[in-house]
Amino acid sequence: MSIEVKSYAEEKVERVRRVLRELVALKTEVKNRALLTAAELINGKRSFIKEENAKDVEYAKSIGLSSAVIDRLVLNDKRIDGIIKVLKDVASLPDPVGEITRMWTLPNGLKVGRMRVPLGVIFIIYEARPNVTVEAASLCMKSSNAVILRGGKEAINSNRALVSILKEASREVGFPEDAIEFIDRPEREIVWELLQMEGKIDVAIPRGGESLIRAVAEKAKVPVIKHYKGVCNIYVDEEADLSKAYHIVYNAKVQRPSVCNAVENLIIHRRILRDFFPRMAYILGKAGVELRCDEESLSLIKSDPRLSFVKATPAREEDYYEEFLDLILAVKVVGSLEEAIEFIEKYGSKHSDAIITENYTKAMKFLNEVDSAAVYVNASTRFTDGNEFGLGAEMGISTDKVHARGPMALEELTIQKFIIFGNGQLRDNVGVPEEIMKELL
Amino acid sequence: MSIEVKSYAEEKVERVRRVLRELVALKTEVKNRALLTAAELINGKRSFIKEENAKDVEYAKSIGLSSAVIDRLVLNDKRIDGIIKVLKDVASLPDPVGEITRMWTLPNGLKVGRMRVPLGVIFIIYEARPNVTVEAASLCMKSSNAVILRGGKEAINSNRALVSILKEASREVGFPEDAIEFIDRPEREIVWELLQMEGKIDVAIPRGGESLIRAVAEKAKVPVIKHYKGVCNIYVDEEADLSKAYHIVYNAKVQRPSVCNAVENLIIHRRILRDFFPRMAYILGKAGVELRCDEESLSLIKSDPRLSFVKATPAREEDYYEEFLDLILAVKVVGSLEEAIEFIEKYGSKHSDAIITENYTKAMKFLNEVDSAAVYVNASTRFTDGNEFGLGAEMGISTDKVHARGPMALEELTIQKFIIFGNGQLRDNVGVPEEIMKELL
Incomplete structure (x- = not known):
């Protein structure tokens, strides 16, 4: 120095x-x-x-x-x-x-x-x-x-x-x-x-x-x-309104992939996987998004000839920890909300995480238990920003x-x-002893 | 390790x-x-x-x-x-x-x-x-x-x-x-x-x-x-109610001197020095408090034979920085509220500081401008405590x-x-393009 x-x-x-x-x-x-x-x-x-x-x-x-x-x-x-x-x-x-x-x-x-x-x-x-x-x-x-x-x-x-x-x-x-x-x-x-x-x-x-x-x-x-990084997650619940889910996932990944509040992991409930995921993969594939998939989700893509244009590869565990800041999305299938919350706890960076669901109790459980700076129900994680939240501007984001x-x-x-504001209050009412005060007169 | x-x-x-x-x-x-x-x-x-x-x-x-x-x-x-x-x-x-x-x-x-x-x-x-x-x-x-x-x-x-x-x-x-x-x-x-x-x-x-x-x-x-330490200050303003001042200073120094919210520096406005300080010194002397005084306050003690029993010595500059945690009090005479605030800023530890005054504007100025964890008007600094403040207990005190x-x-x-709480909101309203949505049908 x-x-x-x-x-x-x-x-x-x-x-x-x-x-x-x-x-x-x-x-x-x-x-x-x-x-x-x-x-x-x-x-x-x-x-x-x-x-x-x-x-x-x-x-x-x-x-x-x-x-x-x-x-x-x-x-x-x-x-x-x-x-x-x-x-x-x-x-x-x-x-x-x-x-x-x-x-x-x-x-x-x-x-x-x-x-x-x-x-x-x-x-x-x-x-x-x-x-x-x-x-x-x-x-x-x-x-x-x-x-x-x-x-x-x-x-x-x-x-x-x-x-x-x-x-x-x-x-x-x-x-x-x-x-x-x-x-x-x-x-x-x-x-x-x-x-x-x-x-x-x-x-x-x-x-x-x-x-x-x-x-x-x-x-x-x-x-x-x-905050070190933004590994944001979206969980599409079995009771999700799927049309909301398509748009929210698209917005959170595609609208501006290079920023910390863009989504990096898509978590899907097994019960809606067949209904939801091929369409979502089609949409993301059309937008040039590369998918890193677990076995279950990958096999669904590979078995559907209409999805042959989608770039999808097996996810390694490190992928779920990664902030891609790019048109890349990791995909994970879970069997319950509980499992989704555990996944977010393990791989997320406590930045912004969302649940897509129409079920009130699950929405509230997710809001209460996910320990992140911003927790969403049915909205894109891309809103985590001082100006978007109505705070005028921001000095930064803290996790x-x-x-x-x-x-x-x-x-x-x-x-x-x-x-x-006091008016002469004394701790335990201990003031100058009276005999001493008298001597002062 | x-x-x-x-x-x-x-x-x-x-x-x-x-x-x-x-x-x-x-x-x-x-x-x-x-x-x-x-x-x-x-x-x-x-x-x-x-x-x-x-x-x-x-x-x-x-x-x-x-x-x-x-x-x-x-x-x-x-x-x-x-x-x-x-x-x-x-x-x-x-x-x-x-x-x-x-x-x-x-x-x-x-x-x-x-x-x-x-x-x-x-x-x-x-x-x-x-x-x-x-x-x-x-x-x-x-x-x-x-x-x-x-x-x-x-x-x-x-x-x-x-x-x-x-x-x-x-x-x-x-x-x-x-x-x-x-x-x-x-x-x-x-x-x-x-x-x-x-x-x-x-x-x-x-x-x-x-x-x-x-x-x-x-x-x-x-x-x-x-908090590292509690160098707490009480400023007795020229417009103080002196009877409040005697009790508050006594309480803050004598009731329990070994704790962080006890007073260590007494700051006195010059205009009330002669009225206030000899009596205060008498009270403190009777309680066994040793005084470390600046020149002005010391000369007042030394010139009054009724105060010969008071233990008073010249203050060194280090005394004003010190947390005595004992029956010792440093004394400083100032010419204005401004000077008192500057003294507190320099020597205090931003723990608990009090002004004794009947003047509304000075009380508010002190409250607003003294940059400490707890700022008092007309009360003993000894109240800085979770339980005393009505918070049940405390984990500690932060400065x-x-x-x-x-x-x-x-x-x-x-x-x-x-x-x-959302309902499908998308940043900048960017959702899946309509033509792609149509292909999904």
Whole structure:
């Protein structure tokens, strides 16, 4: 670790920590004005943003990054519209800071309440998409958190441009611009250094590939909220409405296979296998989906000449653990809901899992017992997303058990402290002895 | 790490994890019956408990442990009554599991809600007091968590006896006895081994001295919720009702100085120093409290012959950071509320801090801006405790920023997952293309 890297990291943290108290005391209207002013400035500076973005795209091409990465990197007018929408959406959401979620009175008259307060300093580490810069910053601004942004190297000019506009908007309305800091140097050591700063960085949120997230979790001394991967499952129950099942499985696999809430395992109840699976395989095959099947489901495909065009191979056990992020789906036949839940528990990643059924009791059992961040009845797993859930945007998705589970937005960027209104209450009523009080007169 | 220690730890964890799904599905009445049956059994087996406890006390004496430790260790009838009360109190509290805290409907008709679910496996590490065994186990039982208990070596017979009764009660009512596991071997390596089990232990809660907690936090790969120490502050504002101030400061320092919510720093506004401080110093001096004073406050004591009996010395800067856990109080004079808040921010440990004032605006500013787990107006900091706050018992107190802040009880042993009720909803309305559906007919 070079001294220079260390002092760069420390300087960033000191800068954001200095404004924490100012942030907590800010009026909601100042925070909203900063967000709306940023939206206006971004709208007015489209050509500046596109110019800076073009530098990143050119560099990405020159070093031969994949077209998928380059696609995520590009800021065109449609994506800039999306960024502007996020800023406006977050401005329109209620301010979580200072919300008193509950208050009760004790027998001694003390009023005890729980009040939402910001976490403090959020360190977000992410990859190519520059719009994450604005999503993360806007949620932090609204929740009175300071944020340290570490985007991908390949997006550094785009991110720097966006941050400079957020800071300009902040200055204009009296929002502390130091609350938004951007790591504008490429060294990875800066990340490792920041992850050591227990008590200075309140939480780190890594977003991206599993190996990045594992490296962050491994090295961090500060708390990390994360999900490693999304091995999502859909269970088609014997009492499923099959027409719903076809569409939901299709949507969850085909509409956008490269994301964490796409389905990877299809679990089918044996009793509807013959009715359901050949048709489903036909649909998926037509969409170019490759199937990795257990024996039972595979033999059904192989015995039906109309399905000869479907690419289907035997599933190895590892396939059920895998996040394909592609047009590949593993298939498993089970004999009961119980068996399906056990399968999900064993192979899933506790991200998003769905049951397709018309049976009320089974739906409720699945909802109650599947231990995942998002549990669905009769809907596509693709909805697990802060914006889709109506939370405005998201900082990331957690499959952890502490603090947050599922998409994290404004509420998850706060913690509840206890506030106590007293009137002279004393524990066990032990006050200054009367004889001593008399001597004071 | 010996293989034996490793397999002992693994066996414990496998055992508790096997009952997690059964726990989630348990009816509240079964959990309550287990708690109330345990209360009855403990009441009926007082002599057994006292005999086992006597072995611990005898051993503690034989190795020369301090009388304070031995005092915490003893289980007499009064303490057994306390244990029985905790079990009954926890049985009477609402069950947090399955509570749907919020539910909303999206424009597409999806109903999205948040449901409380258990964390999973809680690993609690604590010291001498055997009643913590029952407090922790009862909160975990009620919240459908499994618990691995690691008490102090000096209390091993008492803890083993209490756990055996909890298991007996569990068996009687059909509660899974494997949900309560006790580390009945003394090796510290077992603790370090368990702390590595990411994904198997869902959270570790260390309670006890700062060095134990630091060692746990340092070594753990699993999430840890904790507080290192309690440097609590009371600020007596220029607009304080001084008679409240005398009693509150006395209570917070003298009633039980050895605990984390006792006050360690007294901050006084300069304008009331002459009125307030000599009397306060007199009261504290009479109670045997030693004062560590800044220059201004010290000179006031030294210039008053009626205070010559008060033990007062100049405060060094380190004194303000120190958790004395004793009849010692550091004193600091400030010129404003702002300065008091800055002092608390710098020297406090974000545990419990109080303002004494009659001024509404200052009270609200202090409540809003002091970034501690519990912030008080006009009451003793000694109330920071799960039972005092009406939460039945506590698993520990957190000064962390993630998951929980302040006393942790039933709610803090849960996390909210998302549940989604659908009716065939598809992301971006992308379903199976119509022409493909027609081919299926």
